[in-house]
Amino acid sequence: MPHGKPRLDEEALVAEFPSLDRKAQGAFFTPAPLVEEVLELAVRHAPAHRPLAVIDPSCGAGAFLAAAAARLPRASLHGLELHPQAADWCRRRVRKAQVLCGDGLRESFDALTATLPPGAFELWVGNPPYNGTSSVLRDPQTYARLVALLPEALPAGTSLRDDFAFFLLRVARRLEQRDGLLAFVTPATLIDAFMYAPLRKALLGRLELKEVLELGGGVFRGARVRTCVTVWRSLPPATPKRPLQLVPAGDDAPGTLYRTRAASGPFERHQPGDAIAFAPAAPDYLLRPPPPKAEALDARWRKDGEPLTTLIPISSPGLKTRFDELLVSDDPDVLFERVDAFLRAAPTEIEPFAIAHGIPARHLAKLETLKALVGTSLRAERQHVRPFYRYAGARHRGRIPESARAYCYLDRRLIPRGDHRFRGDYDPHACDIKLVFNVRELPLSAALLDRPGCVHDHRHARFAPLYVPRAILEGGLSAAKPGLDPSDLVPNLSRRGMAWAERLGGPRALYEALVRFINSEPVQAHWAPAYGAIRELPVTFEALKEASSGQR
């Protein structure tokens, strides 16, 4: 054991705080070996002879502060924790630490920084909460204040939803004005997720990224999340704000060292633990060096190709009923009778309706909300019972199997928020042949549906009808106005796509080639692990032909 006292089992420790809502507060305490590793990575970038302050802004029961006390006995120690009992535990465990109880995303952050000795080199460490949807999303003022820490507005299709992102931004802002380091364990989505590109850009503009350690999944007992450690150093005071777009790809000595623990994947030629030097760069600011094969494929396909959703201009997200218990069934007659009974029921009769149809009580509230919305005058109609496929992403690669087939009741009045995917008079489900695919979500997969049916929304799954009304192809889905001629159909392809289709044997042959390409080895084994979460797949005619010749 490297430093002193016996290690506590941090995961077992969580059980000491029964009132701690682990999921909501992101309370997963960090195992001691990982804490040691984070400190090791961080301390190598700290100056040797300066007073040091170690700060954990969401310190839990004190895993980091306890290890810092043993390893850096002369440092002052500072913690902040939302949960009073955990904060108490931390105080008792690390006597010399100043531990406040409060919210690091609100005022208490300033209270925490007020405890720091002026002039100390600040070492911010920890494992901030990652709960998926921060409570600050429901607090517009705090959210606005935190998002304002980004230098630019968030681009369409991106959002910041996670507490760890806000903690990173707050500490980065502080280290803009003083000397210090930031070493956090966070979800590995920080490295490559599309939605965190603005966050990465903001951090890279303010700090210098020194270390990235990709940990893979399973670091925290009871959580499958993939995690990473990143270590950031403040820029020297005189450094001008960095023109990020100009970050050199290789001329300057790259300042970041990347390591991974995974022995497979894009870096399998490296031993886990080998360091690869790189410089994160525009446009995605990935915090991982691209494997050379993926980089070469991407460059070639981008030069000669078209992004998937340019090639196939019209696509919609899959159907999301929000009420599958009511609106989906394996049996069309059961489905019809259930919806009929629901529509006929009085608002006060929803509970007996749910019991009679085997719908669990936990769905009562949303059924009652729907009932209030639709009233009692609607009647079920057979025409709304439609074939439905329970699409399951990569499990249904290539072709959606018959076993995924079910029925849904597709009446837009019962499916709020446009999740039915109709646009004006246009029904995108109507075309029998559809390409089902996803973008910027791993694993990438594609399938062809060649029987009538709606497709279930699986993560970011989209579907593209093979034929669409001419007006929609020309004007986009917003051209779906009343009076649209549904019989004037054209292939759902760009000009280039049309030319390729002619050479391949028609639009359907092109869709089939796309399925093979998306599911092919070059995409799955090389391109997607490096870029699949952040870029749209570029498609070239040659790549389509290659994928088809390899798999026939």
Ligand SMILES: C[S@@+](CC[C@H](N)C(=O)[O-])C[C@H]1O[C@@H](n2cnc3c(N)ncnc32)[C@H](O)[C@@H]1O
């Ligand atoms: C992932 S745990 C990590 C705890 C400790 N740093 C460790 O590594 O063992 C996150 C901790 O943050 C606390 N927390 C959640 N939201 C917080 C907030 N807004 N301010 C301060 N602490 C918070 C949780 O109660 C939990 O103890």
